[in-house]
Amino acid sequence: MAKLLELKNVSKTFPGVKALQNVHLDLNEGEVLGLCGENGAGKSTLMKVLTGIYTPDPGAEIWLDGKQVEVKDVNHARDLGLSIIHQELNLVNDLTVAQNLFLGRPGSHKGGFINDRALEERAAELFDRYGMRIDPRARMGSLTVARQQMVEIARALSYDSRILVMDEPTAALTGVETERLFELIRDFVSPTTGLIYISHRMPEIAEITDRVSVLRDGEYVGTVVTDEVEMREIVSMMVGREVSAEARPRTKRLSDEVVLKVSNLSSKNLLHDINFEVREGEILGFAGLVGAGRTEVARCVFGADARTSGDIEVRGKRVRIHNAVDGVNAGIGYLSEDRKQYGLLLDQSISDNAAMATMEKFHTAGYIHDDKIEKIGKEYSKKLRVRTPSVAQLIRKLSGGNQQKVVIAKWLIRDSDVLIFDEPTRGIDVGAKEEIYELLDDLSRQGKAIVVISSELPEVLRVSHRIAVMANGRITGFLDNEEATQANIMELATVGKPVVEGAHS
Amino acid sequence: GTSTDTSSPDPTTAEETTSAPAESESASEEPSESPSEGGSEGAGDVPQGDGTQTIYLVSKGFQHRFWQAVREGAEQAGEEFNYKVEFVGPQNETQVTEQLNMLKTALDSKPAAIGLAALDSGAASDLLDQIEAAGIPIIAFDSGVDSDIPLTTVQTDNYAAAQAAAEHLVELIGGQGTVGLICHDQTSQTGKQRCDGFKEYMAENAPDVTVLPEQIAGEVGLAANAAKSMIQANPDMVGLYGSNEAAATGAVQGAIESGNSELKVVGFDSGKTQIDAIKNGQQAGAVTQAPIKMGYETVVAAIKAINGQELPEVIDSGFAWYDASNIDDPEIAANLYE
Amino acid sequence: MSTTEETKTEVEHEAKKEGRSGSSFQQLLVLLALVAIYVFFMFAAPNFAQLGIAIDILSQSAYIGVMALGTTFIIATGGIDLSSGTGMSLMAVAAGIFLAAPPYWNLPLGAGLLLVLLVGALIGAINGANVAILGLPPFIATLAMMMAARGLALVISQTQTISIANPGYKNLVQGNLIPRFELGGSTIAIPNSVLIFILLAIVAAFLLNKTLLGRYALAIGSNEEATRLSGVNVRFWKMMVYIVGGLFVAIGAILYSGRFGFVQPSEGVGFELNVIAAAVIGGTSLSGGRANITGTVIGALIMQTLTKGLQMMGLRQEWQLVVTGVVVLIAVLIDIQRQRRANAA
Amino acid sequence: MSTTEETKTEVEHEAKKEGRSGSSFQQLLVLLALVAIYVFFMFAAPNFAQLGIAIDILSQSAYIGVMALGTTFIIATGGIDLSSGTGMSLMAVAAGIFLAAPPYWNLPLGAGLLLVLLVGALIGAINGANVAILGLPPFIATLAMMMAARGLALVISQTQTISIANPGYKNLVQGNLIPRFELGGSTIAIPNSVLIFILLAIVAAFLLNKTLLGRYALAIGSNEEATRLSGVNVRFWKMMVYIVGGLFVAIGAILYSGRFGFVQPSEGVGFELNVIAAAVIGGTSLSGGRANITGTVIGALIMQTLTKGLQMMGLRQEWQLVVTGVVVLIAVLIDIQRQRRANAA
Ligand SMILES: Nc1ncnc2c1ncn2[C@@H]1O[C@H](COP(=O)(O)OP(=O)(O)OP(=O)(O)O)[C@@H](O)[C@H]1O
Ligand SMILES: Nc1ncnc2c1ncn2[C@@H]1O[C@H](COP(=O)(O)OP(=O)(O)OP(=O)(O)O)[C@@H](O)[C@H]1O
Ligand SMILES: O[C@H]1[C@H](O)[C@H](O)OC[C@H]1O
Ligand SMILES: [Mg+2]
Ligand SMILES: [Mg+2]
Numbered sequence A: 001m002a003k004l005l006e007l008k009n010v011s012k013t014f015p016g017v018k019a020l021q022n023v024h025l026d027l028n029e030g031e032v033l034g035l036c037g038e039n040g041a042g043k044s045t046l047m048k049v050l051t052g053i054y055t056p057d058p059g060a061e062i063w064l065d066g067k068q069v070e071v072k073d074v075n076h077a078r079d080l081g082l083s084i085i086h087q088e089l090n091l092v093n094d095l096t097v098a099q100n101l102f103l104g105r106p107g108s109h110k111g112g113f114i115n116d117r118a119l120e121e122r123a124a125e126l127f128d129r130y131g132m133r134i135d136p137r138a139r140m141g142s143l144t145v146a147r148q149q150m151v152e153i154a155r156a157l158s159y160d161s162r163i164l165v166m167d168e169p170t171a172a173l174t175g176v177e178t179e180r181l182f183e184l185i186r187d188f189v190s191p192t193t194g195l196i197y198i199s200h201r202m203p204e205i206a207e208i209t210d211r212v213s214v215l216r217d218g219e220y221v222g223t224v225v226t227d228e229v230e231m232r233e234i235v236s237m238m239v240g241r242e243v244s245a246e247a248r249p250r251t252k253r254l255s256d257e258v259v260l261k262v263s264n265l266s267s268k269n270l271l272h273d274i275n276f277e278v279r280e281g282e283i284l285g286f287a288g289l290v291g292a293g294r295t296e297v298a299r300c301v302f303g304a305d306a307r308t309s310g311d312i313e314v315r316g317k318r319v320r321i322h323n324a325v326d327g328v329n330a331g332i333g334y335l336s337e338d339r340k341q342y343g344l345l346l347d348q349s350i351s352d353n354a355a356m357a358t359m360e361k362f363h364t365a366g367y368i369h370d371d372k373i374e375k376i377g378k379e380y381s382k383k384l385r386v387r388t389p390s391v392a393q394l395i396r397k398l399s400g401g402n403q404q405k406v407v408i409a410k411w412l413i414r415d416s417d418v419l420i421f422d423e424p425t426r427g428i429d430v431g432a433k434e435e436i437y438e439l440l441d442d443l444s445r446q447g448k449a450i451v452v453i454s455s456e457l458p459e460v461l462r463v464s465h466r467i468a469v470m471a472n473g474r475i476t477g478f479l480d481n482e483e484a485t486q487a488n489i490m491e492l493a494t495v496g497k498p499v500v501e502g503a504h505s
Numbered sequence B: 001g002t003s004t005d006t007s008s009p010d011p012t013t014a015e016e017t018t019s020a021p022a023e024s025e026s027a028s029e030e031p032s033e034s035p036s037e038g039g040s041e042g043a044g045d046v047p048q049g050d051g052t053q054t055i056y057l058v059s060k061g062f063q064h065r066f067w068q069a070v071r072e073g074a075e076q077a078g079e080e081f082n083y084k085v086e087f088v089g090p091q092n093e094t095q096v097t098e099q100l101n102m103l104k105t106a107l108d109s110k111p112a113a114i115g116l117a118a119l120d121s122g123a124a125s126d127l128l129d130q131i132e133a134a135g136i137p138i139i140a141f142d143s144g145v146d147s148d149i150p151l152t153t154v155q156t157d158n159y160a161a162a163q164a165a166a167e168h169l170v171e172l173i174g175g176q177g178t179v180g181l182i183c184h185d186q187t188s189q190t191g192k193q194r195c196d197g198f199k200e201y202m203a204e205n206a207p208d209v210t211v212l213p214e215q216i217a218g219e220v221g222l223a224a225n226a227a228k229s230m231i232q233a234n235p236d237m238v239g240l241y242g243s244n245e246a247a248a249t250g251a252v253q254g255a256i257e258s259g260n261s262e263l264k265v266v267g268f269d270s271g272k273t274q275i276d277a278i279k280n281g282q283q284a285g286a287v288t289q290a291p292i293k294m295g296y297e298t299v300v301a302a303i304k305a306i307n308g309q310e311l312p313e314v315i316d317s318g319f320a321w322y323d324a325s326n327i328d329d330p331e332i333a334a335n336l337y338e
Numbered sequence C, D: 001m002s003t004t005e006e007t008k009t010e011v012e013h014e015a016k017k018e019g020r021s022g023s024s025f026q027q028l029l030v031l032l033a034l035v036a037i038y039v040f041f042m043f044a045a046p047n048f049a050q051l052g053i054a055i056d057i058l059s060q061s062a063y064i065g066v067m068a069l070g071t072t073f074i075i076a077t078g079g080i081d082l083s084s085g086t087g088m089s090l091m092a093v094a095a096g097i098f099l100a101a102p103p104y105w106n107l108p109l110g111a112g113l114l115l116v117l118l119v120g121a122l123i124g125a126i127n128g129a130n131v132a133i134l135g136l137p138p139f140i141a142t143l144a145m146m147m148a149a150r151g152l153a154l155v156i157s158q159t160q161t162i163s164i165a166n167p168g169y170k171n172l173v174q175g176n177l178i179p180r181f182e183l184g185g186s187t188i189a190i191p192n193s194v195l196i197f198i199l200l201a202i203v204a205a206f207l208l209n210k211t212l213l214g215r216y217a218l219a220i221g222s223n224e225e226a227t228r229l230s231g232v233n234v235r236f237w238k239m240m241v242y243i244v245g246g247l248f249v250a251i252g253a254i255l256y257s258g259r260f261g262f263v264q265p266s267e268g269v270g271f272e273l274n275v276i277a278a279a280v281i282g283g284t285s286l287s288g289g290r291a292n293i294t295g296t297v298i299g300a301l302i303m304q305t306l307t308k309g310l311q312m313m314g315l316r317q318e319w320q321l322v323v324t325g326v327v328v329l330i331a332v333l334i335d336i337q338r339q340r341r342a343n344a345a
Helices: A043-050 A074-079 A099-101 A116-130 A145-158 A175-188 A203-207 A231-239 A294-302 A324-329 A339-343 A350-362 A369-385 A398-415 A430-444 A458-461 A486-493 B003-006 B011-018 B033-045 B065-081 B096-106 B126-132 B158-172 B191-206 B219-232 B245-258 B272-278 B291-306 C004-014 C024-044 C051-076 C084-099 C109-133 C138-157 C167-174 C192-210 C212-222 C224-229 C234-260 C271-281 C293-311 C317-345 D002-015 D024-044 D052-076 D084-098 D109-133 D138-157 D167-174 D192-210 D211-222 D224-229 D234-260 D271-281 D293-313 D319-342
Strands: A005-014 A017-027 A031-036 A063-064 A066-070 A083-084 A161-167 A193-200 A211-216 A219-225 A258-266 A274-279 A283-288 A309-314 A317-319 A332-335 A418-422 A449-453 A467-472 A475-482 B055-060 B084-088 B111-114 B139-140 B153-155 B177-183 B209-210 B237-242 B262-267 B285-289 B314-316 B317-323 C181-183 C186-187 D181-183 D186-188
Touching: A005 A043, A005 A317, A017 A043, A017 D109, A031 A043, A031 A203, A031 A231, A031 A350, A043 A083, A043 A161, A043 A193, A063 A309, A063 D186, A083 C234, A099 A116, A145 A161, A175 A193, A175 A203, A175 B262, A203 A231, A211 A231, A219 A231, A258 A294, A258 A418, A258 C271, A274 A449, A274 C212, A283 A294, A283 A486, A294 A324, A294 A332, A294 A339, A294 A418, A294 A449, A294 C109, A317 B096, A324 A332, A324 D224, A332 D234, A339 A398, A339 B003, A339 B177, A339 D224, A350 A369, A350 A398, A369 B237, A398 A418, A398 A430, A418 C051, A430 A449, A449 A458, A449 C186, A458 C109, A458 D084, A467 A486, A467 D052, A475 A486, A475 D186, A486 D084, B033 B262, B033 D084, B055 B065, B055 B096, B055 B291, B055 D024, B065 B291, B084 B096, B084 C271, B096 B111, B096 B126, B096 D052, B096 D181, B096 D234, B096 D293, B111 B219, B111 B291, B153 B291, B158 B191, B158 B237, B177 B245, B191 B209, B219 B245, B219 C051, B219 C234, B237 B245, B245 B262, B245 B272, B314 C317, C024 C293, C024 C317, C024 D211, C051 C186, C051 C212, C051 C234, C051 C271, C084 C109, C084 C138, C084 C234, C084 C317, C084 D052, C109 C138, C109 C167, C109 C234, C138 D271, C138 D319, C167 C192, C167 C234, C186 D109, C192 C212, C192 C234, C192 C293, C192 D084, C212 C224, C224 C234, C271 C293, C271 C317, C271 D138, C293 C317, C317 D138, D024 D052, D024 D293, D024 D319, D052 D084, D052 D186, D052 D192, D052 D211, D052 D234, D052 D293, D084 D109, D084 D138, D084 D186, D109 D138, D109 D167, D109 D234, D167 D234, D192 D211, D192 D234, D192 D293, D211 D234, D224 D234, D271 D319, D293 D319
Parallel strands: A017 A219, A031 A193, A031 A211, A083 A161, A161 A193, A283 A449, A283 A467, A332 A418, A418 A449, B055 B084, B055 B111, B111 B139, B139 B153, B153 B314, B177 B209, B177 B237, B237 B262, B262 B285
Antiparallel strands: A005 A017, A005 A063, A063 A066, A211 A219, A258 A274, A258 A309, A309 A317, A467 A475, B285 B317, C181 C186, D181 D186
């Protein structure tokens, strides 16, 4: 019997980069196929070739139901029953949720005339069906990243495609929404459909996929049946070595000296009386559900958002923080959860991006020492294993995970006393993740005070000495690493919230 | 000033006009004569060219139809005496530097003679030195320059012409009431003289006339809006003056739209819309220059200069008042352009 | 299935944030600015407080306003149109050539108008092709067109003023479909240009808010890449937007030349800035994605009210310029501050 | 596959733009365009092929070019400056007032020049404050300034042309620091304005590529929010950029007024478009983040070469406009197409 989908001999060359080389992939009917590989392995590129966004190098073949096809463009892909949720959000912020859902879709208008009421009703039905609580009339840009991701998922599902590709759909989601997503995936897969699932989160791969294909350095490594292998075997196919899972921090905080103290922090909409301290060498994790307010705490402390009350002390001294410049000057670094929007200059080089927060070290009276910038760029690219032909490469041309590494490099170079990492491993592959954890351990040993916000509980448990759990804009409790488990974190995260917003009905 | 006298209902104005500048033989007395006649009068002493030499005229622009008429006159003379004529000008009448660049280009292209209608009377002095050094004769037209390098200036006495317009307006309104003016420009010599001539005439000769502060508008649409606003704000207004083709056309339009049919509008220059308005009574009259003649005489003066002939200091191309009564007179009609 | 208070408020809050056409509060603010300016002149400028003046302001802002309606779509896509001013001259000249008596073509009114619209669509299509197909930045594509249109207007008119004697033409713009009426002792006549302006504003609002054209224009302006990946033919719709822009300019040209009954080829330089200013004062964002037709209309009226009022005050030209600059700044500032406050909330 | 290719390359095009200053290949292409235009006129325009003409082009493009250098920084931040043209008039008038003989102030040359620069910095600072602090869109902030500056130039000059007799002033711009020399039988004189232009281009290139000012300008243009969150004082640097822009306009005003020793208060309207065009032809991206000083210089030269050549060809003015529009379009198109081709690979 013919495969639902077969890709043969796919190569894709970008100037100076061979992203894919003779890759093979096949998908059976009724199956969820995992696609794994390190950052820059070529997963997204392969899926863009499949869905008509990139033209592959000559010689590539795409077979659907045993028939060879040539995917001309996005619409053609959709006509062929192929849809995709991209790794990066592709939403129009100035339109409403309903308008986004039906943008460019046949049947969303009558002879060019649009009835927004009708679209909103259809959107509401859709969200009902998928068990999502999202207001169809909300402006897209006013939603949190997580909700936006849910809209993307709803949109892709609603196309009733035969083949659905999800490129790291859970990178912005916490456990609860992820569970909900899996239910949707199971509903979607039928004897005539198939789904390709890309993730760096191995437990998800283990849970949802039937088989897993692995890419490394743009080449096809192999395919395994999920139930027949251990996850670490897949990981070693990806990275060529063993990586440990389930772990706890390897450091202790250095001293009792309080480096960062936040008291009575509140913000207009969300935050209510937030109090916490971070000591020298301590890593304080922040856990919570989507929208709990972790990002907002970080942004308020750093100065990126306004707070209505709250004092911030760094090493015992009260600091005046009203904007990001104050934050940086007070010795606080903040790595944002949305690298594209808040972290990177896409059209500038790796080195320039890496140096951006530390320019005072790289100039004399305004004259910039580009050689030093290049040197530091090289040093950190190497340290963080950024996959790139050169540090002069534009960020835009890097894979998502490699971009994330550059943002991390930026703050490592800055070398602040206090570092706040908001979802630091979003989109980072398992191998590199471990490197980043080790980096955090290093920073801890150097006596930095570190806050790590993460939606992945294993990650929180792996890195944090202490864990603050948030719900509804409040801190609902602190747990020491020793006493913390996924279960008691979730308990605190859902305090006062019988229903989890967004993902549940 | 013979023709001006005959065409003007008030001889004194014309007297002033032509007596002010140094008397010149060819042009000033015959402002309304058609250029070819004017030319043929002096044709005897205008040597024919061999068709290879170029006379390069740098005008003020091509925004107004007026310059097309000057160009026509110039080309007519060029054809008649077998010279090539280049006629250029900046995009609008504020672009002094652009005009100077054009003058420099004229110099670079080594013509037999250059004509200049200077946007600014002082700006060109360096270039004039260079042109003189290169041995190229230069003739000023339309507006003079503060320099004795140009061998002659072919021009209208704008100040006097504006006074003539004022004088006619005073007469039309019976010597009293409020009048307004739309000036086409507030920085050029021409613009200033046409504004000042009008205002000063009123100040000196019409004690019972109140002159409103002028509005500046060099385009028809803008002038129409400005005129209308002025009329609406001052319902007692009885007269309105526009200082060139665009300003006058706009003034008429503003008067029509405001529904004030009593208002006397006087203008400057001609153009199809002004001519129509005068014919159908929407405009009382206007002062016309002699643009075709101005172009023609400029080229003739240039040819004479090329051939080393003497030229008077000023060649007054003249002006004339015209209204419904004399618009079809041949001497007037020859100076009107559509 | 119970819901906590918090979740509810969040959803409501999100819904209340501005949609694509700005909040009604914003339109209120711009309107307030207009009213404030108007009231100011009622006291400061002699004879300003008459209905006739208000109608004048409406009719004099009609051609800039109509062009601004079209430009609003272009700006909504994140583009800009610098060619509207001289493009208007070119189309006005075209109108003259089509409709004026021999030696011009002397076509019947309907045919002539249709051809003018065609020229408008053509100019728009050339702009559109340069932007959407050749990928030129809109600023440059339309700057080039601005120069070329000016030159062409002079070329095809042979730098002559063309007068359009066709009485139907003038009547179309200047006539009074609504019969004159008496009010407070004076006769009020509403010229057709005002009706056309209002009608086109309604059409534009409908196009922007209720049709694919507007929806895609806003989507492109907000996130072109995402719109493309949604399967929208971005090139095609950008083309359409510029064509619509050209059509509105053509109508502006008809209103302009119909007012005078003659056409002067060298006018219109610099009008494009007033056109753009009208849209932006009205709350349309130059970075695209947010547009507002009512605002554009109010923006055009603000500009014209200012001009009219300052002229009627008899203020000198140079001071008019200074005051206009400052008021434009303040008008946009109000909007900006409001947005900030809304976002801080 | 061919139809697909187009849409796909467009997507890929998005994905792969050039770096901060574009490739050196791009600069080569713009330079080639300049050379092509120049060579064309050597054959098409009589007397064009002289060294003197080339020097003329350089000196006539100096003031637009210098202003374009400053505007390049502003565009690099994603901003725009519409006030350079009338701002130049205002500063030139200021120069006249400071330096001309009584009734003007008749200051010593050095003091006068310093004050002109100060006025430039002030105008820049006002633009900067409106953009960086009040958050106005640069288009509107500088449009308002454009109007206000025009008015103010007329006000403070009392609409008079001011002639600056100070011989040092004229000499500064027109003099020949490099002594005249003979070449091929004709005397060659290089006016100081050319030297100043070249010198300032070097300064600007240094500022853009080697100093914090340039780096932050490009960063802001690339992603303002990310730059802010990197701890860069975005407001301060934007202010600085507009102040630098104002200073370059002031120098432009000196070059402009010093060339002829007089100042006309109403000139300068519309110059801003040539200024912006020079930068954009040179490869500076209007959306910010990519700028190129060499390109700006070449862009200014292309514009001036065209003007000069077309004038010397004796082409009718209206056709000159059309041709200039088309050539500007093609010049930018070459750049665009090259980028695409590089990306299609
Ligand atoms: N537009 C582009 N231009 C140049 N190189 C590119 C481009 N897009 C991707 N690449 C390169 O192709 C390679 C594969 O990238 P891709 O995005 O497919 O990786 P990925 O497997 O999805 O990684 P991640 O897990 O980090 O998302 C990377 O080396 C990347 O730098
Ligand atoms: N009630 C609300 N009204 C408006 N905006 C809200 C509300 N609740 C949350 N938000 C938005 O969501 C953000 C709070 O979620 P935040 O991003 O801080 O949560 P988080 O715990 O970091 O979750 P995420 O995983 O989505 O980042 C705020 O910055 C705010 O913009
Ligand atoms: O000099 C002026 C000329 O005489 C004509 O009246 O048009 C306007 C001006 O250029
Ligand atoms: Mg990827
Ligand atoms: Mg968050």
